[in-house]
Amino acid sequence: LSHVMATTFFRSIFRVLPLLLLLSPVNSSSCAMGNRTTQIREKYENILSHDIDELVNMSAEYRDRCCKNKKHENSKVFFCNDTQEIESLQSMACNMLRFFHKQKISKDYRWKAALVSCGTLQVLQCKCERHKKDKVCMQVNTHNKDTEKSEQSKKKCNQEFCELKENISSLRSCWNKFEKIIFR
């Protein structure tokens, strides 16, 4: 009887363990722990904020008439949640990386957006859940992009561009919030 009870006990444990693994939060933070607010602030103010400003200025150069009054998928990634600014920034940066291969968007614009995304992840010392996106950062940081001759066709307004533009605006706004609230 004791043998049966032990076997039953261990089998129940083994059923629960996979269940526990399955139910564990997928969104657990993959950012480095520790109080690094001073370092984050220095890198944001001295380097990253200028790249963000340039990216926002690039956004204004493209036609966006097709973007008005549109709601996009994955709109939840555009919120900068209170007390979860780092996680929100990580989510926005990782989401922006998926636009890197969208051919309908101007290559200059895609590269700059990827640069800002990778810079955000580097400053916060975060990683994306899907490791494919980390490869994008390796490519952006090591490669010089090839300039294409004809960029005019890429500047037509499309929904992917609209979504990326909104993502950039949310990322900039979330960094503003981080600077204003966290850095005192």
Place this chain on the structure above:
Amino acid sequence: MSITGTACVHRVVGLCWEELGFFGVECVLFNEEYMTCMWGSRETLTANYSLYYWYENRSPVEECKHYLQDQGVSIGCYFNRSEIIQFQPFRVLINASLGSRTLKILSKPMELQDLVKPEAPVNLTIRNMSSNQLQLTWTSPYPKAQCLEHAVKYKSNKDTNWTHQVKGDIFSLPSVDYEKYYTFYVRSKINSYCGSTQLWSEWSVPVVWGSNSTSKGTAEEQLHWFWIHTVLIPIASCLLLLVLVVLLVRMERVWVILMPRIPNPSKNFDELFITHNGNFQEWAGVPKDVVESFRPNYSENICYVSELPPKDSCEPLWESGNHPPSVMPGAPAAPREHSPYKNSYVGV
């Protein structure tokens, strides 16, 4: 075209925004203490307005609790600090009622952190540093100093244009002229680290430095200069002028040089008027017969002239009053060798 003559750009349900005097909503956060959303003025608005607001995906729709009014017309809405949430898309809905018709105007989503207007800096202080350098510092009523950028404008009393510079928290003027005096102003704006706004604060109260005022700028010194310029110098000038006038009056030699006497020739004519009773001819010594000859009724006696006999017959010449020998008319008189007043005796 609307009634007021303004072109109608926005028309909804037969009503024109511009007709109602509505040209959009403008919201400003003043120093993150309160916010106002204004949509017009008493002169332009022609309908009844009400405002509703909400934060997207966060709060229910609420009506404005404190309307700003101008002569009974709602022109804006006041929000206190508890009603303001930054970094959340903020939207307003304006209801414009004109008669039985109502116009609803929905604003674009606004980010309130991009609408902050900080208060002007205060406590501007100037310090003298080494080697003719000035350092200007100030404090800001805005609570988050790391979110501010500042602009300084200054000029000296010799300059005509202002010099503008955007600076951090301290402004340094590397070389100053001690003969001039400088005026400084400072204003602030939310920097790009914390928002995206173009709203500068008002210019601060100025601070001056230089030779016309000390670094302390006391009122006593200014009063001292006032008495010197407006009282002492005019009185001294008047006294000096008075002394010069007195000297001029008393020192006749100087007076005569400055104001020479006009010559008076009347003394030279005392003999004419006193001795000769104004008889100019007598005073001048003009002969009587010449005087007589200028009279209008002058008639001259004929003077007979005869030739003297030769020497062997010595006869007395005629005297005055005797009948003179006749003179042929038209014949010129012989030239006289002696004065008519003298008797013509030819001695033998």
